[in-house]
Amino acid sequence: MSDGGNPSGLDQPEVSATQPKRIFLVVVDESEEMQHALRFACRxxxxxxxxxxxxxxxxxxxxxxxxxxxxxxxxxxxxxAEQLLQKLAAGVHEMAGSMPVLYVREGDCRDELFKLLDEEPQVSILVLGAKTGSGGPGPLVVALTGKFLGKLRVPITLVPDNLDDETIDSIS
Known part of the structure; x- marks a missing residue:
């Protein structure tokens, strides 16, 4: 039997102020397409x-x-790696209004990404930059949208490198 406030009859969880924030994870390298993904994630x-x-x-x-x-x-x-992350963290703070969570790992990028996602359940969205040129979107994007897609527990947002800042700002 349903209470009058919920026509579906299903219990809905209460949203509280202490509920964890949505975390947008960006895999960092020094590529131009990563900068687009970072801007999108910050926005x-x-x-x-x-x-x-x-x-x-x-x-x-x-x-x-x-x-x-x-x-x-x-x-x-x-x-x-730490210097790169510190430099990027300052830009993230400026764009997003808060300091990012920083992770440095050693190993295969894909394997370390999956380990991190397993260890950090609060990560809710993976944001990756994708090359649009003849070289393809990049090896991590290819792997994660191909045979490793089923291993992901979070959605992926791909940000093409042909978007300018104004476009990224308008869609984010």
Missing amino acids: RAKNTDGRVALLHVIEPSDFQHWMAVGDLMREEARTE
């Missing part, structure tokens, strides 16, 4: 009272012959 976060998270994955170096050299290369890559 959506600001307009929906959400938050942005940035993931940068350091690919393992192939230089394993001398452990000390490999360790030094790994440390340098981590420092560069």
Whole structure:
């Protein structure tokens, strides 16, 4: 039997002020298309009272012959990743109005992305930039929209690199 306020007869969860914000995860690299995805995620976060998270994955170096050299290369890559994220975080704060959540991982980008999504249930949307030129949309986009699509627990928003800032602002 339904109460008078809910014609479907189904219980609806109460929305509370303590409910977690929607988190828009952007996989960070130094590509132009990532900048488009980042702008879109920031605008959506600001307009929906959400938050942005940035993931940068350091690919393992192939230089394993001398452990000390490999360790030094790994440390340098981590420092560069942290500097990139800090630079981007300032821009996210300016565009979205809040500081992003920052993640640095080491390994295969696709594998680390899936691990992060498993570990962080509050991430609700994955935002990726996609190349529109002859080289294709990029290996991560191809993998996630192809055979790995079934492993995702969140929707993907693809932001083509041919959109200008005004267009991104108007649709986000």
